[in-house]
Amino acid sequence: MLLIGALCAQLVSAAPVGVKPRAVTPRGELAVDERATIDLFERSRASVVFISTREQVQDFWSRNVFSVPKGTGSGFVWDDLGHVVTNYHVIEGASEAVVKLADGRDYKASLVGASPGHDIAVLRISVAQKRPQPVPIGTSGDLKVGQKVFAIGNPFGLDWTLTNGIVSALNRSLSGDNGPAIDNLIQTDAAINPGNSGGPLLDSAGRLIGINTAIYSPSGASAGIGFAVPVDTVNKVVPQLIRYGKYLRPTIGIHVDEAWNQRLSAMLNIRGVVVLRVAPGGAAERAGMKGVILNRNGTVAAGDIIVAVEGRPVDTVNKWNARLDDYEIGDRVKLSVVRQGKVVELSLILQSGDQR
Incomplete structure (x- = not known):
């Protein structure tokens, strides 16, 4: 022990006198793009929220119902009325949701509405004071790859x-x-x-x-x-x-199904959206559209097959729905339809459809 103590004393006495932290090299101004990114985050941060959800589960033995954490996600302030937008899958299956603001305040949220087909949901919170600003809205129609x-x-x-x-x-x-x-x-x-x-x-x-x-x-x-x-x-x-x-999606009053469309497309060797049935009183019926015909011998004959909307091809039900989503209820659209081997052009006014 005496030897170790003497060695430590020797090392301390040998250390340089007056050792100080090194001087900081001046950085200079931040780059323009760095300043722009910092400014964007500081301006936008308060408009973004943290969402935590809970779900109710029942104990197998006691049959008691408990609320347990389900998951977390993000969202953003939509307007000055307390509406918060998030993904539908963030709140799907949840029994309650809590929205946390950037300043640490928590608010219990209520579900206003949801569109699973677009993966969008709207919540609402009641903020009496210091309401966060809504996120400014841009456009996606003019986006370019690389920006x-x-x-x-x-x-x-x-x-x-x-x-x-x-x-x-x-x-x-x-x-x-x-x-x-x-x-x-x-x-x-x-x-x-x-x-x-x-x-x-x-x-x-x-x-x-x-x-x-x-x-x-x-x-x-x-x-x-x-x-x-x-x-x-x-x-x-x-x-x-x-x-x-x-969400009430635009439609023309027909019944289509992706699984059946794939089967019939392969069976009939066609590419398009097969109209299965035409709803009574809808725009499609008024335009004279026909659905699939089941013959007495059990064979299937296609009625109308939609191949394009305003000149844009469709070959799946998902593409068909996406094309219609580009328009509003009440808009007039031109459809290219294959009927008995010939292409027919139809003009229809879009009507209100079911929830999507």
């Missing part, structure tokens, strides 16, 4: 995280696990992870251009391929959810 985008959300519960990237592709389709495919999606390489769902995708001006909705990843984490519902769709669907509690 910068920014995502703000709560990946893995790490609240108010900013990532950036570019628009990688446009008009992507993504099949739902248990629901219909979502069409016209924006593809981005901005890092999107579980918990980012429902958060805003912003352009370089800080305007909303989409809702981050999904990732493609074998591992479950970001692999550089994320998807967002375009803001033009959001701006069309959300007002209806607020007003009606559901």
Whole structure:
């Protein structure tokens, strides 16, 4: 012990006298793009919210019902009335949801409306004072592959995280696990992870251009391929959810089904949307459209087959629905229909359909 003490004393006495922290090298001004990114985040952060959900479960033995945590996600302030927009899958199956603002305040939310087909839901919270500003609305119709985008959300519960990237592709389709495919999606390489769902995708001006909705990843984490519902769709669907509690999609009064469409397309060697039935009193019936005919010998004969909407081809039910979503109820659209081997042009006025 005496030897160790003597050695330590010797090392201390040998150390340089007056050792101080090194001087900091002046950094200089931040780069222009860095300042712009910082400003975008600081302006947008307060408009983004953290959403936590709970679900009710019943104990097998006691039959008592308990409320347990279900999941987390993101959302953003839509207007000054307390409406918050998020993904439908963030709140799907939940019995309650709590919205946390950037300043730490928590509010119990009520469900206003949802459109599973667009993966959009609207919640509402009551904020009496210091209401956060709504996210500025942009447009997605003029997006270009390669332009910068920014995502703000709560990946893995790490609240108010900013990532950036570019628009990688446009008009992507993504099949739902248990629901219909979502069409016209924006593809981005901005890092999107579980918990980012429902958060805003912003352009370089800080305007909303989409809702981050999904990732493609074998591992479950970001692999550089994320998807967002375009803001033009959001701006069309959300007002209806607020007003009606559901989305009334445009239709022409026909019955179609993706599974049957695939079977009949293969059976009849055609590419298009097979009209199964025509609803009485609808625009399709008034235009003289016909559904599938079942012959006495058990064979199936196609009636009308829709192959294009305003010159844009359709060969699946999902594409058909996506094409109609580009229009409003009351709009007149031109359909290209194959009838008995010949292409017929029909002009119909879109009517209100069922919830999507």
